[in-house]
Amino acid sequence: MVTLEQLLREKFGYDSFRKGQREIIEDILRGYDVLAMLPTGGGKSLCYQLPAYVLKGSVLIISPLVSLMEDQVQQLRQRGEKRVIAFNSFLETEVKRKAIERLHEFRFIYVSPEMLQSERLLHALMNIRISLFVVDEAHCISQWGYDFRPDFLKLGEIRKHLGSPTCLALTATAPPEVTDDIVHILQLQPLRRHIHSVDRPNIAIKVEKTEFIHEKINKLFDYVKMLQGPGLVYFSSRQWAETTARQLQREGIERVAYYHGGMDSEQRMLVQQQFLRGQLDIVCCTSAFGMGVNKENIRFVIHFHMPGQMEAYLQEIGRAGRDGKRSIAILLYTNGDEDMVQSLMETELPTDAQVKRLCESLLLYGAAPDSLEQQMSACSLTDVQKRILMYFLETEGIASSPRPLTEQEVAALYEKLIEKIESRRRWKRKKLLEMVKWIFHHSCRRELIVRAFQQSLEKKPDLCCDRCGFPLDGYLRVETEKKEFHFHGWQAELKRIFF
Amino acid sequence: MKSGYASFLMLFCLHRFNGERSLSAIYHLFSGKKSSQTLQDSKWFQLERFFGTWKEATLNDIEALAEQLLENGLISPVQNRSYVLTEEGRRQFNEQMRQAFFPVHLNGWRYHASEKWFWYRLSLLVQTLSNVLHRTRFEPIHRHEETFIWVKQYLLSQRKMARELAQTLYEEIYDILSSVSEEEATVFTLRLTSFERIGWTNEQIASLLQKDPVYVHFQFQNVLHYMMATAEAKQPSVLYELMHDLSLPIPLTFSTRKTYEWLLRGKSIEEIAKLRRLKRSTIEDHVVEIAANIPQFSIWPFVSEKKAEKIMETVRKLRTRKLKVIRDAIADDVSYFEIRLVLAKEGKMW
Numbered sequence: 001m002v003t004l005e006q007l008l009r010e011k012f013g014y015d016s017f018r019k020g021q022r023e024i025i026e027d028i029l030r031g032y033d034v035l036a037m038l039p040t041g042g043g044k045s046l047c048y049q050l051p052a053y054v055l056k057g058s059v060l061i062i063s064p065l066v067s068l069m070e071d072q073v074q075q076l077r078q079r080g081e082k083r084v085i086a087f088n089s090f091l092e093t094e095v096k097r098k099a100i101e102r103l104h105e106f107r108f109i110y111v112s113p114e115m116l117q118s119e120r121l122l123h124a125l126m127n128i129r130i131s132l133f134v135v136d137e138a139h140c141i142s143q144w145g146y147d148f149r150p151d152f153l154k155l156g157e158i159r160k161h162l163g164s165p166t167c168l169a170l171t172a173t174a175p176p177e178v179t180d181d182i183v184h185i186l187q188l189q190p191l192r193r194h195i196h197s198v199d200r201p202n203i204a205i206k207v208e209k210t211e212f213i214h215e216k217i218n219k220l221f222d223y224v225k226m227l228q229g230p231g232l233v234y235f236s237s238r239q240w241a242e243t244t245a246r247q248l249q250r251e252g253i254e255r256v257a258y259y260h261g262g263m264d265s266e267q268r269m270l271v272q273q274q275f276l277r278g279q280l281d282i283v284c285c286t287s288a289f290g291m292g293v294n295k296e297n298i299r300f301v302i303h304f305h306m307p308g309q310m311e312a313y314l315q316e317i318g319r320a321g322r323d324g325k326r327s328i329a330i331l332l333y334t335n336g337d338e339d340m341v342q343s344l345m346e347t348e349l350p351t352d353a354q355v356k357r358l359c360e361s362l363l364l365y366g367a368a369p370d371s372l373e374q375q376m377s378a379c380s381l382t383d384v385q386k387r388i389l390m391y392f393l394e395t396e397g398i399a400s401s402p403r404p405l406t407e408q409e410v411a412a413l414y415e416k417l418i419e420k421i422e423s424r425r426r427w428k429r430k431k432l433l434e435m436v437k438w439i440f441h442h443s444c445r446r447e448l449i450v451r452a453f454q455q456s457l458e459k460k461p462d463l464c465c466d467r468c469g470f471p472l473d474g475y476l477r478v479e480t481e482k483k484e485f486h487f488h489g490w491q492a493e494l495k496r497i498f499f
Numbered sequence: 500m501k502s503g504y505a506s507f508l509m510l511f512c513l514h515r516f517n518g519e520r521s522l523s524a525i526y527h528l529f530s531g532k533k534s535s536q537t538l539q540d541s542k543w544f545q546l547e548r549f550f551g552t553w554k555e556a557t558l559n560d561i562e563a564l565a566e567q568l569l570e571n572g573l574i575s576p577v578q579n580r581s582y583v584l585t586e587e588g589r590r591q592f593n594e595q596m597r598q599a600f601f602p603v604h605l606n607g608w609r610y611h612a613s614e615k616w617f618w619y620r621l622s623l624l625v626q627t628l629s630n631v632l633h634r635t636r637f638e639p640i641h642r643h644e645e646t647f648i649w650v651k652q653y654l655l656s657q658r659k660m661a662r663e664l665a666q667t668l669y670e671e672i673y674d675i676l677s678s679v680s681e682e683e684a685t686v687f688t689l690r691l692t693s694f695e696r697i698g699w700t701n702e703q704i705a706s707l708l709q710k711d712p713v714y715v716h717f718q719f720q721n722v723l724h725y726m727m728a729t730a731e732a733k734q735p736s737v738l739y740e741l742m743h744d745l746s747l748p749i750p751l752t753f754s755t756r757k758t759y760e761w762l763l764r765g766k767s768i769e770e771i772a773k774l775r776r777l778k779r780s781t782i783e784d785h786v787v788e789i790a791a792n793i794p795q796f797s798i799w800p801f802v803s804e805k806k807a808e809k810i811m812e813t814v815r816k817l818r819t820r821k822l823k824v825i826r827d828a829i830a831d832d833v834s835y836f837e838i839r840l841v842l843a844k845e846g847k848m849w
């Protein structure tokens with residue numbers, strides 16, 4: 001029999017397991033349901049990719065982001081794995097149709113949660129042997145989790161439909177109330193928990209405060225010029241990411257681009273690839289560039305705007321130092337930043353007026369599933385707003401009842417919705433407040449981070465945080481020779497492409 | 500100037516619309532919305548080339564552009580969200596028309612639905628060949644399963660060697676780029692991904708050429724459509740093989756197509772309305788859309804030649820497309836439907 005180490009070497013080309021991987025894999029192979037919390041970049045993907053070569057049947061992976069899924073598929077293919085497929089849009093093409101017919105041939109089946117509403121796909125899945133049911137970024141399942149996705153809530157039911165195959169839930173950022181939700185919703189049992197420290201010891205942490213915004217901008221320019229790249233700079237809005245990228249270019253920093261959800265997918269892909277290939281040093285981005293992005297040598301992550309909560313912060317700085325080498329995370333703070341974050345957060349929640357309009361519309365048209373979507377659009381709700389309202393309607397048992405609603409019912413519903421939105425608002429404020437407290441915290445920042453996840457720090461690294469004190473020297477740019485691109489006219493370039 | 504080219508395009512559209520359509524019509528035109536109204540509009544006002552050629556533009560962008568033109572005194576409002584060019588606007592517009600780049604090959608009407616897939620295939624094929632010839636590993640530049648599989652199968656079905664195929668493709672691209680401007684050829688080449696260079700974004704190319712990204716976008720589209728048109732005319736070629744199975748449909752909305760099928764089977768408007776449980780006016784909309792898009796479709800079952808003659812006369816005299824004005828001017832009993840039908844069929848502006 002081959003040992004796990006042999007498989008690791010043979011299929012993945014690694015010499016040894018990273019912390020936690022072996023134990024997680026062994027428990028899966030023993031048939032336990034596993035909840036695994038490993039830090040960002042800790043190697044969670046391997047925890048289901050390796051068992052796929054031991055278990056009989058297909059591994060089903062549910063992943064929240066299309067781009068993330070595509071990256072994973074690409075990485076597997078790169079390793080020579082051919083038996084991998086991803087379902088992430090309702091567009092039924094010839095290719096997908098055929099794939100569904102021979103679904104059992106695939107070793108890895110990636111699916112977005114909304115695709116699991118497709119009867120055909122679900123049916124096909126029921127007819128094959130699923131050896132492992134993986135929920136990646138499992139914190140999305142909990143309404144108290146970072147980036148809550150109501151679609152994930154149905155996963156418990158779906159798993160049952162598939163005959164309750166062994167389940168692996170993966171996350172990097174889940175405080176206890178969220179892990180409890182995950183266990184409960186997925187009905188993990190018999191369960192083994194593998195909870196590791198959220199800490200990333202190779203990332204030094206620094207917070208810097210300025211009084212005025214222009215000081216902050218200058219600070220950013222200084223750091224970007226001074227620090228060893230490649231690096232990411234996070235902004236809270238698309239507008240900011242774009243303008244700053246352009247400003248940086250004007251400052252003479254050439255290899256900068258921006259990335260956000262408002263760009264068309266090809267341009268986004270180009271920027272991501274350029275960054276991965278080292279054609280770019282710096283990407284100014286929004287949170288759209290994040291979860292799952294796996295470039296091993298990112299040396300710094302700067303937050304120009306603070307995120308709304310600790311989990312988001314941890315996810316975003318977690319892009320740095322995935323090769324295990326020394327990296328740095330700097331958060332720039334200007335007085336009043338939290339107000340902007342707060343107002344951005346508010347816009348993610350439906351307003352009273354919108355809820356009112358929706359309720360009036362429901363009274364008129366009822367809440368049949370297909371019309372509900374339309375009615376929501378008519379109330380000019382954004383996707384994020386729709387998502388949360390849909391969830392509330394579902395928990396109230398309204399979402400799929402085709403019968404008309406009475407006036408009293410609608411009135412009661414309105415009250416309920418307002419109340420729920422209000423409680424969500426309070427929760428978001430609490431999370432933001434936690435973040436602000438962290439910024440103004442007087443002792444070790446790393447300790448406070450792990451405490452937010454109700455863990456304690458086992459060992460403090462030498463290069464810890466600005467409170468513990470550390471020198472910047474090791475993070476400064478050492479002039480390395482860059483592959484400069486010289487453009488000698490299109491004829492020469494076209495020739496170069498082919499010959 | 501950041502929004503230079505977009506402003507020029509706005510002026511162009513507003514000039515053609517002549518105050519008779521609102522800003523959202525421009526938005527729908529660029530985004531390629533398949534509604535009867537948009538399809539007809541682009542014909543009537545001769546803006547077909549722009550149909551669906553700037554899908555990233557948002558209504559907000561369009562409104563902001565109009566706001567800016569308004570501030571600069573180049574346009575003035577006529578009614579709810581419609582504008583006409585001012586004296587100064589006209590002057591600047593004419594000047595730009597003489598000097599600025601105009602996408603003469605752009606044919607959104609024909610290629611809006613297929614251009615993206617053609618480009619995906621072409622650029623992935625180029626990337627693949629480039630890497631194969633240089634013996635380098637690579638990640639496909641598009642995460643689009645269908646394209647990926649298509650290119651793979653295309654390569655497998657080739658009897659030619661990779662080097663030979665590359666040579667042919669190189670020559671075809673070279674020929675086409677040689678017959679467009681230096682700048683356009685540069686834009687197109689830089690968008691391609693090779694073994695050593697990931698393709699550049701419009702923004703990056705813009706900063707190299709010191710132009711704005713919208714300008715670059717339209718230069719690129721212009722070359723792409725020229726390439727597709729050339730490929731259609733010159734078969735066989737590798738470029739044509741990349742597009743031959745992409746459908747180039749008549750742009751009819753789904754619902755209209757259904758109505759068209761019934762009409763072909765000899766049903767009347769009244770009957771179709773009953774059959775489809777739609778309002779008569781909806782079916783009339785469909786008929787107008789069909790008239791605007793299918794050259795061989797005859798409008799005579801729906802309007803008499805005498806009336807049509809009269810309508811056209813009035814249109815020419817008053818130089819307007821406003822239905823109400825036309826109807827008021829014709830004393831006789833003509834319906835809006837009849838007027839729209841004639842206008843749709845005539846297509847051309849005046």
Ligand SMILES: Nc1ncnc2c1ncn2[C@@H]1O[C@H](COP(=O)(O)OP(=O)(O)OP(=O)(O)O)[C@@H](O)[C@H]1O
Pocket residue numbers: 014015016017018021038039040041042043044045046171172291292293294296318322
């Ligand atoms: N045992 C190992 N030895 C060496 N490298 C490994 C090992 N396991 C995983 N890696 C590498 O570590 C990197 C991060 O892995 P992965 O993407 O699975 O992280 P993750 O835990 O999912 O992080 P995130 O929470 O950010 O998604 C990958 O490049 C992967 O190939």
Ligand SMILES: [Mg+2]
Pocket residue numbers: 044045136292
């Ligand atoms: Mg991951």
Ligand SMILES: [Zn+2]
Pocket residue numbers: 443444445446447464465466467468
């Ligand atoms: Zn510390």
